[in-house]
Amino acid sequence: MRRRTLLLSFPLALGGPALGLAADTEDRPDAPAGYPVSLEQMQQAVAQRFPRRYPVQGLLNLDLQTPRLRLLPEQNRLRADMAVEAAGPALNRAHQGRFDVEFGLRYEASDRTLRAHQLRLARLDFPTLQPKVVEMLNTYAPVLADQSLREVVLHELTAKDLAPVDAMGMQPGPITVTRSGLVIGLVLKPL
Template identity: 45%
Template sequence: MQRRRFLLSAACAVPLLTTACSGRSLPRQLSMSTQQLQATVARKFPKPYPVAGLLQLQLQAPVLSMLPDSNQIRAVLPVLLSGPVLKQTFQGQLDVSFGLRYEPSDRTLRAQRVLVNSLQIADAPPALADMLTTYGPRLGEQVLDNLVLHQFEDKDLALADTIGLQPGVITVTAQGLTMSLDKKTS
């Protein structure tokens, strides 16, 4: 039994030793390209949101762009607005920017500090346009705050877990995201 445990420990340590002995350092960050994040996020849409039981706001897959100067992401989401009080479905777009945070309990990247830049609905009647101008930003913030953008699989973080590291600071770059791997704190 002890021999089996030793062999298993040795087999698990070989990749770490090989990396360390070859002069290469252990990975200290994870990276994700804009295209990878875009593909992951697109799978989570469309998303319907009821508004006061009278309207239905349906968000379509966003187009993401990186804002490295502010360490944020911009998302432009096509929207459909419908409901029993409307005679037709209206199309428009929601333009938001947000930061990111890592949630360790479920290993997810989530939107935070959502800022609605604009919510535009084409051909909306004046009363509807006024209502959207008044309540649209708050609605957009509520709908998108804490939205899961990506969930890491156990295998994605297995090496980091093994060597006592955890995801840390998330940095938005022109090419995508980087997330530092820092020592676990407890």
């Protein structure tokens, strides 16, 4: 395995990984360079914001459990797969299902966070529900996807993380999804 030399390295807060301007290329000279964020780091951040409950028109509640994140490097997106339970006055009993959403990422400079955006419903599945109820849920599903994951924070950079980058006149730029996590590209700040 061939690796690119680390050009710049700064320790991150709390003994985290090094912030570098070159990444492990694994014999891929086109591997993106920048600040790495692992899938495990994102999974931990998302776990802090779930479970969540969403009422549906006073008829039932949807309880979403912590999503399991998957990397989709070919589309430069992520997928969140989560268990969901539907229960309430309109149903005789609780029903278990699955809810999958795909999304892109954006960097929010005001609070130094990576956030989910451009959500697309991939699947909402309740095998034991009546077809009319499933149809109603599928109508509501895009709103549920938007409410449950839109702008969910997947990672937060600290001021200490960004101090060396800022000192070089750079800032976070494009975000690339790789096979092992994310790489936040670094770009020159506008004058």
